[in-house]
Amino acid sequence: MADAPKAPGALGDPQLAFVKELVFKRSAITLEGDKAYLVEARLTPLARAAGLPSVNAFVDQLRSQPAHPMLQKVVEAMTTNETTFFRDVHPFDALRTEILPTLRTARASSRALSIWSAASSTGQEAYSLALLLADSFPDIAATWRVRILGTDLSTATVARATEGRYEQLEVNRGLPATMLVKYFEREGTQWRVKPALRAMTEFRMQNLADPWPAMPQFDIIFLRNVLIYFNVETKRAIFGQIKRVLAPDGYLFLGGAETTLRVDDDFERVPCGKSAFYRVIKR
Numbered sequence: 231m232a233d234a235p236k237a238p239g240a241l242g243d244p245q246l247a248f249v250k251e252l253v254f255k256r257s258a259i260t261l262e263g264d265k266a267y268l269v270e271a272r273l274t275p276l277a278r279a280a281g282l283p284s285v286n287a288f289v290d291q292l293r294s295q296p297a298h299p300m301l302q303k304v305v306e307a308m309t310t311n312e313t314t315f316f317r318d319v320h321p322f323d324a325l326r327t328e329i330l331p332t333l334r335t336a337r338a339s340s341r342a343l344s345i346w347s348a349a350s351s352t353g354q355e356a357y358s359l360a361l362l363l364a365d366s367f368p369d370i371a372a373t374w375r376v377r378i379l380g381t382d383l384s385t386a387t388v389a390r391a392t393e394g395r396y397e398q399l400e401v402n403r404g405l406p407a408t409m410l411v412k413y414f415e416r417e418g419t420q421w422r423v424k425p426a427l428r429a430m431t432e433f434r435m436q437n438l439a440d441p442w443p444a445m446p447q448f449d450i451i452f453l454r455n456v457l458i459y460f461n462v463e464t465k466r467a468i469f470g471q472i473k474r475v476l477a478p479d480g481y482l483f484l485g486g487a488e489t490t491l492r493v494d495d496d497f498e499r500v501p502c503g504k505s506a507f508y509r510v511i512k513r
């Protein structure tokens with residue numbers, strides 16, 4: 231059957247193909263299916279800001295200038311940054327009841343703990359980990375060397391995460407009121423994470439699909455709700471690099487719709503309370 235004719239001004243096929251390829255090259259995100267509506271919705275504000283009458287005109291300008299300054303902004307506009315404090319809650323329960331007590335014993339001599347929130351978006355996941363430590367393991371938070379690293383592809387989210395400032399609507403999502411009162415201070419209509427907690431965290435840019443820089447070993451890695459955007463080859467390459475930076479007795483958490491199964495056999499899934507983590511199989 232012939233394709234339905236496009237509405238006048240609708241995103242053209244070459245423009246759509248260009249955006250898909252750009253996003254894949256720079257982020258490994260695969261925009262499957264048509265997605266014209268998504269590209270239009272996400273790029274319309276950028277086209278307007280550039281003073282152009284349509285997304286087609288904007289994309290044509292990008293196509294004609296290989297070093298266009300807006301290319302990275304386009305990729306960032308196409309990422310999904312949805313996140314909340316204590317998202318999916320069960321992994322955090324598993325940390326509180328089983329994993330952190332185990333690590334407290336296992337790391338008693340080094341008194342150091344290293345955690346990575348990979349694809350940290352606006353920082354809620356990394357701060358949830360800091361909040362959990364401060365609230366349930368105050369001795370570790372106060373006297374151990376704790377490092378919580380958050381990384382993301384998007385400059386805008388890394389900047390926001392570093393600031394640690396959240397709107398009322400954002401703190402309403404997943405954050406217990408007792409924690410809000412204890413660990414945040416009001417700044418006008420916003421809430422800012424207190425300095426002691428911010429001091430446990432560090433945020434920086436990192437594209438998971440690029441070769442990774444030298445990194446220390448992590449005891450816990452949260453790599454959640456980002457693999458869903460990647461193809462199998464990208465996931466396999468990422469798991470390969472995870473194996474280099476996850477401590478031999480370390481814990482990897484993936485999102486609810488993500489798994490290492492049929493992608494990398496070196497990991498096993500270990501149920502833990504209502505959650506599950508992955509660890510590298512010792513051979």
Ligand SMILES: C[S@@+](CC[C@H](N)C(=O)[O-])C[C@H]1O[C@@H](n2cnc3c(N)ncnc32)[C@H](O)[C@@H]1O
Nearest residue numbers: 257309312313349351383384437438454455456
């Ligand atoms: C849906 S958010 C997940 C945030 C958090 N991990 C959670 O589960 O709530 C996905 C994040 O992945 C980031 N992202 C997408 N592709 C990436 C890549 N190639 N490298 C690093 N981060 C990427 C996006 O910028 C976005 O902030």
